[in-house]
Amino acid sequence: MANNQQTSRLAGKGIKKLQVKGSKSCNKAPARINEGSDEGPEKPAVKVDYRLLKSITDTMVNPISYKDKNGVFIGINKSYADHIFGLPEEEIIGHTLPGICTEFAESFNKRSTESRISFTDICREWDQSDMELLRSGENETHEQEVTLANGTTGVFLVNKSVIKNENREVLGLVTVLQEITELRLSEKALEESEERYRIVTEQTGQFLYDNNLEKNKLSLAGAVEEVFGYSKQEAMKFDLGDWIKHIHPGDREYVFNRFMQARRTGGRDRVEYRLRKKDGTYIDVEDTGTYLLNHNGEVYRVLGVVKDITEQKLIRKQLEESEEKYRSFIQNFKGIAFQLDENLNPEFVHGAVEEITGYSEEDFMSNRISWKDMVHPDDQSAILKKIMRIKNSPYAYNTEFEYRIKRKDGRVIRVSELYQKIPGKDGKPDKFQGAVYDITEKKDAEEALTEMKEARIKEIHHRIKNNLQVISSLLDLQAEKFEDEIVREAFRESQNRIISMALIHEELYQEKGTTTLNFAAYVQKLSDNLFKTYRLDHPGVSLLTNLQEDIFLDVDTAVPLGIVINELVSNSLKHAFPGKKSGEIQIRLSSRKESENRPDIIEHKRLEGPGLCVVVSDNGIGISENVDMENPDTLGLQLVSALIDQLDGELELKKDKGTEFIIRISKKEDF
Template sequence: MSESNKVLKKSKCDNVKGTSGAFQAPGPEVFENPGATSVLHENDFFVKTILDAMVNPVCYKDKNGVYLGVNEIFARQIAGLPEKEIVGSTLLEGALKVVEKFPERAFLEGESLLECVKEWERDDIELLKKGGKHTREYKGICADGVRRVFLVNKSTFSNEIGEVRGLITVLQDITDRDEVQRTLREKGKKYRFITEQTELIIYEFDFESNTGNLDGAVEEVTGYSAKDFQSIPPQVWMGYLHPEELDQVNENVTKIQKEGGKYRQEFRFRKKDGTYFYAEDRGVCLLDESGRPYKLLGIIKDVTERKLAHERIQKSEKRYRSFIENFKGIAFQADENFVPNFLHGALEAITGYTEEEFMSRVQWKDVIDPKYLPLVIEEENKLRKIPGVFTVEMEYRIRDKRGKTKWVHETCQKIPGRAGKPEIHQGVIYDITERKRAEETLAKVDAARKKEIHHRIKNNLQVISSLLDLQAENFSKHQVCKTPEVVEAFKESQDRVISIALIHEELHENGETDTLDFSPYLEKLVDTLFQTYRLGNTRITLKKELEKNILFDMDVAVPLGLIVNELVSNSLKHAFSGRDSGEIYIKRILFKLSGKLFSLNSVHFFLG
């Protein structure tokens, strides 16, 4: 064998001897042996066969970066070049050949292939200097045009004395795994976003290892981080449950561990700030092949607001039920036609009918006294016609199931419909029978009191009249008072007092308190005056033409009576002086002006 062949074979064998022994080559003594050449060829063929049989792309280079060999899949899938064009070239030289043959591979996602190759080459040079292994991920477009992700494993190999002689690179296609991981990362981001935004805590707990993991809005809900939960045993966290619910939760967990399946429970958990939140825990207990529970998967949701709102509603409903059950009236709600769809309260106590009877065969109008039904219908029509929110109040009588008459007070309010919905009517009805009876009793007492007052005033005025009469008689006996003017003055005062006394007498006798029927009073007043002034003039007659049922209150009747008193008394005193006959004619004329009723009293006298 020539010297040059010895050197070549020795160099090649040295370069394929790995530090791990995977590529053990014959020692230098082989090259002095005449059969060395055939052995080396057999080794080369054996190594080449092994490399080509591998599913992962493999290449190896010397310490100067020159490729010594590649397997078939590397040449075909990675480089897209024949093996002979790769062997003997550096990485950069091979890349230039690839770009020349496949221009579309010059850039990958905006990055230059040559720049990536230079970075790869720097990594190789650094590794060849220090020796050892290196692993990294690499993305690239392969010769078949497919974008792939590789896990690149690089390892130096040495000769017998430990000198680094070259570098072996094995590429593992992890495209599918990378895609799965990327998808999982994207889903994980969405999952974390959803759980954090919805304030959900996702957890898993392994029974065998007694460990668990939490994710999601852990800190937002509890105030503790996920690491806090992982660093403390689950048994300790159980102490953070509300004491009132601890036993029940322990019982539930024990049952879940025995039976498996889905579960749901609610409890209060103490947060980091010392306050409690209401938690809704939903999950499933997974079973192994033998049917034994081994893991919990679940979701914890903060339901504090819902729980507190539910408690407020329950309290409100309790107060409402208490109010309705103890309500002495009837609360109702009716449609636009006043057909009730809700009646509750003291319905049976007031009407004798049950709520079920009113909602089926009995109508509210059936119990209203027919005398008051037009009033109720009129108020209902008023509610219909007036727009917007409007309220009416009315009092009327009803007849209960036993036929007993009762008074009720109804307040009804119209609520206009919204969003196309019809209007509704709602209100309350109270039994006011006792109040009405009390009012009637008080009215009778008041009338009796006023009647007694009129009687006493009349008596007192008659006493005054008698005193005036006596005083006039006493004055007439004295010489100084012989003049008729003095006695006449006393008689006029007496007449005026009598006219007022007659008003109170009329009110007392007729049972009225403030309103006087003026016609009977006028007749009595004139008759009294005739009896007083007509002495010796028996042929003077009185003619009266009066309207009936002319009513005046006290403020009008008293001054009007005094006026009539003056007119009649003056007529009797002065109109018939020196005559023995005549007639006085009294006429009552009624007329209206601007809707008000006025009265004109006309007194005429006729000489005989």
């Protein structure tokens, strides 16, 4: 349901940013579709079939109402009457909201929300808000908790839009409600799940970090104060530079070199160093970071865990001095601690052995069961290679890896193993020691959280796509009512713009766990759809595309750029080949990096920095010499100019040998 919220905000705010000729916004244009000219007979204004509109709104589940400028209801749909008021339409239309509340005060006062606000009070607040909007001529969107006529309580997104005539005079107010109760419940459940995960990290004496290298932003969560000494509020002000200053000077160069090496290769890295706390003392920490790569193969973000291992390192020292002390500690250990000889045979195995594996300590010490035989077959090869790399190393070696094991009862669980090589001194053989933890529940929680987030994102794109398709269908139904070809063409252009946006959300819905889409695939679908739309009028016109495949864009860039391509291709199909003349339309797409290596893709002026280049051209009769892209006189070209400005791009128009539009969009880094 969050998609409706996004759509409402676009309708209330986004369109206002789209400036057209004369500094008038699109929602300030006259309501008449057939606009007469100074010469020739005036065309009649479009007549709206209100019975059709009423039947359409009655099929919608969203409650909808319409008031005149005095606050009197002059129109509502069935959902509004039945679910919001629980009254027949005739008892609402022709009355003001305070009048209806007075008439039915007794029944309305019995309805109260979970926050103890009566329905009558809510109606009074609504009326005050409505009258203020009618006076100011502004629009408003907010959330409201409402007890419905059937006694249930719901959360609604309320969108109120003032309607004005061509003289900018207020005519009335339209209110549309969208229920978002389910969305809010889902968000609450997600917050509770995240809170439980936070508590787990705090209880284990670890804290998490998220280092965004692109924004130089460092975020910390978990047992920050317990380990680091700083409060979470103080830690929120840290950046990477502040963190490096807290590393012991003797470890700083080593840690920095490890960090830079991991940035070049990506993957996972584990490093130990001394960290200065707020009180000036140093602790030993284990920093395990995962280095994430973008689509260019560059590390842009590091996610990791910092654990205080001061006590753990002390235990290692005590282990060398007294194995008995180590045994006394390990009795309450929640994992499995082990020590192996130079041939990797167990010298001791202690801890939660039976709880994790189902086997006893004696099973392993007597070789009735070998640990490697418990490793899942799909993981055995990789784990064996890591162990042999540790064994053959001439130096001390610390590492950590995760894999699956099969318990005695046949159940497969996931474990994390800390593995350390202790080189022998004075001719003594090497020793190997470490610990194994059951991380099955942690991994299951992480996967469930990831799946929940992915499902929410997919659902949002799916609902936006469906809503846009409904709007397109309504435009199609309404267009059939008109015989005037100019009006029908206006409806068709609006449909194509909506379809261009719907295709983006359809592509994002198909992707898994991503907020970007393959723009080349989207452009191909968009252009194919446009050619199907205009195929009967231009059967001899063909499409040629040359699109770089590895360009991925987010919604904020893809939507306006998609509309621009839609307008330019539509313009060529409508005007470049009069009299059903044959011809060719080309669309070319390339990033700056690719265009440097492929002059056949973009032969024009090179981008001065990282960015994207789109070329839409045709070999038709050419665009009029009077067209000025700085001040275009058609809605389509006004849209193109405004949207390119929105993207901080530049537009070049060439009029020789047909028409060619070249769009360049610069970004901080290559697409």
